[in-house]
Each structure stands twice: as C-alpha cells, then as structure tokens.
Amino acid sequence: SAVISQKPSRDICQRGTSLTIQCQVDSQVTMMFWYRQQPGQSLTLIATANQGSEATYESGFVIDKFPISRPNLTFSTLTVSNMSPEDSSIYLCSVDPTGRQETQYFGPGTRLLVL
C-alpha cells in the first residue's frame, strides 16, 4: 500500500488566479495520476505524471491549464491555472505502487471552490 498526503486540503480562490496542489507519497512510485471529481460526477483522469518525462494528458485537458511537475519519485504538483468557477471540484492524486494495474491508492483530495 501507499500513504498519500495532499496540500492544501481545501481552498477558496478568486477567478483568474492559479492554485498549485501538492501530492506527497511515503514510498517511491513510478506512476502518479491526477484526477478531478466534480460534484455528483465520477472521477475523471486529468493526466499521468511519470518522473523524468512530460505528463500525459487525457482528452479535454491541456498542459497550459493544468501544468504538472514530477521532480522525483515521491512528489508531484498539479497547478490549476487562470481559474474559473467551472474549475470548482475535488482534485485527487493517486499512485499505482506495483505498476501492474492491480490497484490505485488515492490521496485525501483537495477541495477547490472558485468564486
């Protein structure tokens, strides 16, 4: 298993600003993922972040809006840029410790409200 922490746990931001969310894992993992869960919706994968390479974004998500850093095997950041109220959501990071797609462990999430 893996223990994952996220900062901040929640935030209220003004439109047009940016917020960087941090994800810290207690062990080295190759694959880290960023998801969004909008109210009443399922989790949607934003991007896959692998250390030493550019993040891979899913359809509908772009690097300019959601830049990601992955400086080492235990840490990643997701920035939500130029925010609008539509970005209000829960943002979760997750890891696949085995790399065999047996399971993913999720961080507690960051609740973002954009006014």
Place this chain on the structure above:
Amino acid sequence: RKEVEQDPGPFNVPEGATVAFNCTYSNSASQSFFWYRQDCRKEPKLLMSVYSSGNEDGRFTAQLNRASQYISLLIRDSKLSDSATYLCVVNGPGGSQGNLIFGKGTKLSVKP
C-alpha cells in the same frame, strides 16, 4: 454509450439485507476490473478486484461476465458501516496501463 454505467441509486436497505449492484462497461478490451468504495467527502478506496472466476471477500461477492461486459457486487448481511458510494472501475482503452475509468457510483444507505 458511457464507458462505465451504474445505477446511481440510492439503494436504501435495512440492516441485514442483501443488496446487489450492477455495472456495464463499453470497452471489450478492458482487462482489469475493480469495485471501489467512497465514503462521503473521502477519497475512493479499493474494495476488491473482480476476477473472471468471480471472487468473494467475507460478505462481499464480485462477479464478471466478459461476454455481456457486466460486473456485479453482492453485499450480504448489510451493516450500517456499509453505507457509502460504490464505484465500478475498469481499465481504459486498449488496456492502457493506469488509465482507470470510473463509473459515477451507486449510493447505498443502510438503515437500522
């Protein structure tokens, strides 16, 4: 057709009841299947993987029908603590590693 479809519920059942959730998926190439549980205002946590032969973990039984692209979860002897949203999860297009597709979840409320 949505990639993973679930009955959103809510399912309101008394303690001790047996309840079943169903899920269908659209990608016939999917290779991995899971049920996750998400408590209110919490992150999703793995409940169990789903194998072709079906698998059981205590009061929980998961089954997979690849021909029908159908997954089920059966909960026997429901407890109050089973109240949560149950997410059906399959891996993504082409079985690409790490790309999990989540259903919207089925909400279960177990009443005394």
